[in-house]
Amino acid sequence: MATQERGVRTQVKVLEAAADVIDRRGYASASIAEILEVAGVTKGAMYFHFPSKQHIARGVMQAQTGFEDIPEDESPLQSIINLTHHLALRLQDNVVLRASIRLTIEHGSFDDVEPDSPYHWWLQRFTRRFLLAKGAGELRDGVTPEEAAETIVGSFSGIQLLSQVLDGRRDLVRRITLWWKHLLPGLACEEVLPRLCPEGTLDRVVKPR
Template sequence: MARLRQERAVRTREKIVLAAASVFEERGFARASISEILARAGVTKGALYFHFPSKEALAQGVMAAQGDALELPGGTAGLQNLIDLTLYLAGALQRDPLFRAGVRLAVEQAAFGMRDTTPYQLWIEAFGVQLVAAKERGEMWPHVEPERIARLLVGAYSGIQLLSKFYTDRADLPERVAEMWRCLLPGIAVPGMVAHLRIDEPLAALSSVPEGGLRPAPVPAGGEPVS
């Protein structure tokens, strides 16, 4: 009986988070209402407040859960895998409401009294894994520092997705990400590597992110040296 109650509580929490994500993504934090979230989730106010004592806590829960809807591309870590990852994320931002809501709330979080760098730091670390592997494989210039490039990438990507949201509701986001790489790669990748990297070819994963999302997969590390 206790296990059934626990499973029911987990399902209820997931329903609340997904409903809140859809409302936050559409309206933003300030205009989102608890009553609309309750209606979409199909739960009572008591059930919601059992899991989230305030609207701010609910927003934080959506931010924390944004990565739960992603299955990151596998493959050998390095520059191509990093490019593939950023293109995959562009597709996820077009299709996955939980990821979109988490990104929007991370940008708006000052409106509800938060200053949480965790969502950005997680992506800095994920990108950094790929860049460290790329340097070990001889894909990047010796003077390039992976941590600095990872921070630059996350900042640039955040701005690019915002511009794409404003201009085309992210319809052109993959093209904008490809443009970012065309500008960045000559400064970090060795000349012989740039010509072999796929930037413009769409990934199958971009058109296969379901509305409910997928479970996260670890970003691989390491790799064989480039011949």
Template sequence: MAQQERAVRTREAILLAAAQVFDEVGYEAAKVSEILTRSGVTKGALYFHFESKEQLARGVLHENARAVPPVPPQQLKLQEAVDRGMVLAYRMGHDPLLRGSVRLALERPVHDTLDRRVPFEAWTRESQALLEEARLAGELQPHVDTAELANLVVGAFAGIQLMSQAMCDRQDLCERAAVLYRVLMASVAMPGVLVQLDVAADRGARVHAIMDDYVRTP
């Protein structure tokens, strides 16, 4: 068991170091030697877990798909959908692994075969599932297509993330995400639901603060 735990910690250290380097310089400019130095593991340990830079990038991308665990249940399913996005915005400012994976997902280098659809597809599926529950609960206006809305939310979030990164290294991402959800919800939520939604800029931080307790609850 101790050996297995060490292997898990080693893999996590490698992925964290890789994500930091990918976030800072991008996939093509990233050097395995720099990742090795930052991870603090031996060369043999790194290549035991990941045979190449491309495998490292795949590992980071797959971590992106699990970046935001389920948020605590809310009376309104639309609030849960908002909370997932707001928690993601909050974590973008604090989680190097998430930042690195997002940069990888949005890059388009010429010479690699990475499947960058993984995190987008995962978040879109999860978003549509929540939105469909909201539709069945009568929280969405009748004209709303949940598949279209899920794709719009994920694409729009990717866009504001890029803009926030360019403008201020993501320091205002929570504020931009709050504006995004406020505008979107005004066009899709039933009026009685809209007035109940919490889309404040600090919503992600508040939900994140209670998520560990929720995830640990049997």
């Protein structure tokens, strides 16, 4: 049991160190030597769990799937809004998520990491959430859950990248709020729209300037 726990701790150290290096330098410039230095583990210990740099990158990318767990709102559509705000906040303070997103965008730098997997995962999750919104009668006629999910995943990716380039993601929550203000009239039916909060309803969501 102690050996197993040490193995888990080693994996966590390597993934967190790799995330730190990749977030700062990108995948192509991230070296195994620097990852080892930041992690404080031996090369043998790292290679026991991760046979290559590509395997480390895969582990970092898969960490995206751990960021969907938030308190659910009574409104499925409000829960979708809240999730995007939650992700915006985590992109500001969680290096693993930032590195995971960067790897997904920089997929041309490597070959063996199945770069589209996170996109597929998020498309499935948002489609499921929009199906709930449709079942609750919250979506406008003609809005399909699949197309709505593709719109959210694609445009969120672009907005967070724009925010990163222009302001180091410091204004990301404000940009997400403005995005929803423009988007919701095309998604939500008229009777639901006044009850939705583009700023999100999670306690940690910061109101836009």
